[in-house]
Amino acid sequence: MAGADEMYDPTRHPDLRAWLAAREGAHAVWAARTSFGGVLDFSPASLTILDDLVRETADSMEEITDRRMTPFVQGAIWYVGEVFCRHKGMVWKYIPDLVSGQLEPFFDAGAETSAFDHPCVGAPGDPDSYVYPLNALRRILLTEDEVGDKVDDSLLSIFADPFGEDDEDDDEEMDPSAGWG
Template structure:
């Protein structure tokens, strides 16, 4: 369904709101089922524990994609996103397709290559394409090489602590460099 970007509020999509309520309500059950005695307290240690669980259960990125609607993956997606929301002041969103502006089915029945039909997180004022997709983070944990074929060995804590880190910009500001790039989209 086409939805003009100007009138669409990506933080208020009804399926997103229902999904968030379901995840929050079921969090303790998910945490117990997923990790048993592991405390999922939004700490780096809990991210390490989640990463271990993912690596024990899955070996290929396609497995995560195929099982993206299972309770474990759904809970892991929420948990990673919630860590980012709590640490960085981000919000949950369900974004329309960047190219077409259409809003896809939320966690559609079938995998559609190139279609982002899962929730994301980002700064409240983030523009199109400036979002973090926790499902992709889970997949990246199992990726052996990047888009250029270079080997990678990502850690969940490193991704959460390092990606979209504003501290580098703040350090440049302190060094006297002009960081006035508002309005530049690249």
């Protein structure tokens, strides 16, 4: 693992740049293999098609994780990230682990995956904003959360609210009388 220093630019990691170039070069073939090449146009609406394709390909989060090095999942990761970049003004990033400060090996096929072995997208210049496309693909296959509540995420719903801000009111102070008639 390479250490990340203060001058590290998460948008310029050589493995990230090589992966992005490879994915862009492979996109036309990837899209054609899905049989939806003509409608996978990087529009937010096209995420619905990819959502269906992912659900046809895998039944669980673990299955997507296990298949993360396959051409289909690699193409899907890149596609999701590109839609966010093109329509949300985000950029691709490869960020160090928040606890250790270390960069995990990029898409380390031989190791157990962590949240940080693959690229993310986020607001330029904001180290605290990021969305992992692989995790978005995993999340759409989740049917219930850790407490058993039903989850019904889609790639389009994640795109609409990438940082889950609708569910969080961290900045709002609770009114103790609210809801008590």
